[in-house]
Structures are given as structure tokens and as C-alpha cells.
Amino acid sequence: MSKFDWSDLDARLLQLLVAVVEVGSITGAAQRLGVTQSAVSHLLDKLRVITGDPLFVKSGRGIVATARAEALAAQARELLGELERFARSGEFDPARWQTTFTIAANDFQRDLLLPALMARLRQAAPGLVLRVIPSDVPSLEMLRSEHCQLVISPRPPDGADILQKRLFEDRYRVFYDPAVREPPRTRADYLDAQHITVVYEPRRALDLDRHLAAQGIQRRFAVMVPGFAGLPPFIRGSDLLATVPGRLQSHLLRDLASVEPPVPCPPMPMYMVWHARHQVDAAHRWLRGELEAVVGDVVT
Incomplete structure (x- = not known):
């Protein structure tokens, strides 16, 4: 009979499981947790005995989690959150906060807000590690399964257990390369042009295009890219138009010209x-309060 049972589980084992599942390698998990690879391997062996599952199997040159490991990792995230809240039952002190906080954001809001947020966090909560993942079109499951603790998005998922707060509002502008073309000054100019857009989910129209379609306006797309970072190389040297959030002119699209949409x-x-x-x-x-303070500083 195994000498291990459920009472052998502790927070270290739960953190280990989550780390290996998320990183997908023994080496990466060891680096994240600040331990040796041999320690990770030893603890994984202990977890395998406790769970009666291999947890990870070889796939090419790496490893992949079993279905059981994925399910256990979701439960582990919940348990770790409960343990952390149990330990913080007294007054919260950010200077003593030791955790990894995951925020889901696409490249527009990531680059606009999160560097400034990280600068504030490093001062007030030096023990916090900020992990940033893409949100794409955010789902309820991302938050329910603790895949992330916060989402920044123009498209909040709708659920009775999901809360939201508006951070700011942006206006669309049309970006173009002034060395190649004139700005679109009229509706006809705009509709005659070819466009580039960002699409996170195939066959799902952007909110902007659903709005335009309701007015009988249909754009002609030449290029679709999976993120805003893909726009500049296609716009430069071409006559393409990109109708995107205006605040991109402060960083990612700062070397391109823009006008208000016609x-x-x-x-x-x-x-x-x-x-x-x-x-x-x-x-x-x-x-959340720190993020709102950043918005007040960055978004003017």
C-alpha cells in the first residue's frame, strides 16, 4: 500500500503542479518556482503516487499534461487562492504580498497600461510577479478556472458571477502611410480603399464592422492579423487603411499618420x-485600485 495519501498534499505540491502545467516543462517550472530541476522531478514523483496518474507524458522533445493533470491544476488554482485568502485574513500589506498575479490583455491594452502598472507594483509590492497572457476574445472560463485573475478588454464576457468596471473610452482613427497615399477624406474614399484589421476569432466580425454593417457600410479587407502589433509592417509602404483605437498613435502606430474616420x-x-x-x-x-490609478495617469 502507498505510504502517501491526500494528507500529504501541501501548497508547494499544488504550486508545482500548476507551474508545470502552465509552463509545459520541468526546467521552466523550476525557474518559476526558484528551485532545482531535481526538486521538481522529486515532487512530481510524489504527486504521481498521490494521484495515481502519470500527470505528464513525453511529446516530441517536451512534455504535455494528461487530462487528469489539467483537471487537477484547475482545482489546485482554486485551492491556492483559498489558502492565500486564509493567510491574508488580517490586514492586507502589499509590501508582504508574495504571489503571481495573472492579467489577460491583448497587445493594445497591454502596452498602454501594464508597463506603468508594473512600475507601481515593483515599488509597492516587490514580491508580486505580474504574468501577462493574451485575452483574445475573453471567455467566462478564463476567470472561473483562475486561468487569470483579471481581464482588460473591450468585450467583457457576460455571466452572473462576472464583474466589470469601465476604465476608459477610446475613439477610432484611420491610420495610413502618408508617404504612399492621401488620407481618406470622404466616405467614398474610405470605401474604395482596401483595409487591414485585427481578428482574434475566425468568422467573428468586429464590433466596429457590425456597427458599420448596420449602416450599410462594408469594408474591403486585404489583410487580417491576430494582433495590433501586426499592423505597422503591412501599413508602411502600402495604401492600406487601418481603423483602430486612436490611442495607438502614442506608441505602436506613432510613426504613421491618422485622421478621424469619414x-x-x-x-x-x-x-x-x-x-x-x-x-x-x-x-x-x-x-484594481492601482490599475485605475495608472489609467488616470496614462489615459488623458
């Missing part, structure tokens, strides 16, 4: 989104 476009709101389990959590509430 067709009516809706505003683009930006929200922070979180699960109800974190609504009254002191640490989560503090970090």
Missing part, C-alpha cells in the same frame, strides 16, 4: 473584468 464609428470602451470571488478580497481590490 464614416460614423462608435466609441470603444475598455473594461477591467474579474470573478465575483475576488470582489471583496483586499489584495485584489488593492490591485
Whole structure:
């Protein structure tokens, strides 16, 4: 009979499981946790005995998690969150906060807000590690499974257990290469041109295009890219137009020209989104406040 049972589980084993599942390698998990590879291997062997599952199997030159490991990692994230909240049952002190906080954001909001947020966090909460993942079109499951603790997106998922707060509102502008073409001054100029756009989910129209379609406006797309970072190389040296959030002119598209759209476009709101389990959590509430302070400084 195995000498291990459920009472042998501790936070270190749960953190290890989550780290290996998320990173996908023994080496990466060891680096994230600040331990040796041999320590990770030893603890994984202990977990395998406890769970009765191989947890990870070889795939090419790396490893992949078994279905059981994926399911256990989701439960482990929940348990780790509960343990952290248990330990913080007293007054919250950000200077003593030791955690990895995951925010899901696409490249527009990531580059606009998160460097400034990280600068604030390094001063006030030096023990916090900020992990940033792409949000694409955010889903309820991202927050329910603790895949991330906060989402920044113009498209909040809709759920009774999901909360949101508007951070700011942006306006669309049309970006182009002034060395190649003139700005589109009329609706006809705009509709005659070819366009480039960002598409996160195949066959799902952008909110902007659904709005334009309701007015009988259909853009002609020559290129679709998976993120805003893909726009500049295609716009430079071409006659393509990109109708995107205007605040991109402060960083990613700063070397391109832009004008207001010659067709009516809706505003683009930006929200922070979180699960109800974190609504009254002191640490989560503090970090949301830090993000709002960053918005006040960065978005003018």
C-alpha cells in the first residue's frame, strides 16, 4: 500500500503542479518556482503516487499534461487562492504580498497600461510577479478556472458571477502611410480603399464592422492579423487603411499618420473584468485600485 495519501498534499505540491502545467516543462517550472530541476522531478514523483496518474507524458522533445493533470491544476488554482485568502485574513500589506498575479490583455491594452502598472507594483509590492497572457476574445472560463485573475478588454464576457468596471473610452482613427497615399477624406474614399484589421476569432466580425454593417457600410479587407502589433509592417509602404483605437498613435502606430474616420464609428470602451470571488478580497481590490490609478495617469 502507498505510504502517501491526500494528507500529504501541501501548497508547494499544488504550486508545482500548476507551474508545470502552465509552463509545459520541468526546467521552466523550476525557474518559476526558484528551485532545482531535481526538486521538481522529486515532487512530481510524489504527486504521481498521490494521484495515481502519470500527470505528464513525453511529446516530441517536451512534455504535455494528461487530462487528469489539467483537471487537477484547475482545482489546485482554486485551492491556492483559498489558502492565500486564509493567510491574508488580517490586514492586507502589499509590501508582504508574495504571489503571481495573472492579467489577460491583448497587445493594445497591454502596452498602454501594464508597463506603468508594473512600475507601481515593483515599488509597492516587490514580491508580486505580474504574468501577462493574451485575452483574445475573453471567455467566462478564463476567470472561473483562475486561468487569470483579471481581464482588460473591450468585450467583457457576460455571466452572473462576472464583474466589470469601465476604465476608459477610446475613439477610432484611420491610420495610413502618408508617404504612399492621401488620407481618406470622404466616405467614398474610405470605401474604395482596401483595409487591414485585427481578428482574434475566425468568422467573428468586429464590433466596429457590425456597427458599420448596420449602416450599410462594408469594408474591403486585404489583410487580417491576430494582433495590433501586426499592423505597422503591412501599413508602411502600402495604401492600406487601418481603423483602430486612436490611442495607438502614442506608441505602436506613432510613426504613421491618422485622421478621424469619414464614416460614423462608435466609441470603444475598455473594461477591467474579474470573478465575483475576488470582489471583496483586499489584495485584489488593492490591485484594481492601482490599475485605475495608472489609467488616470496614462489615459488623458
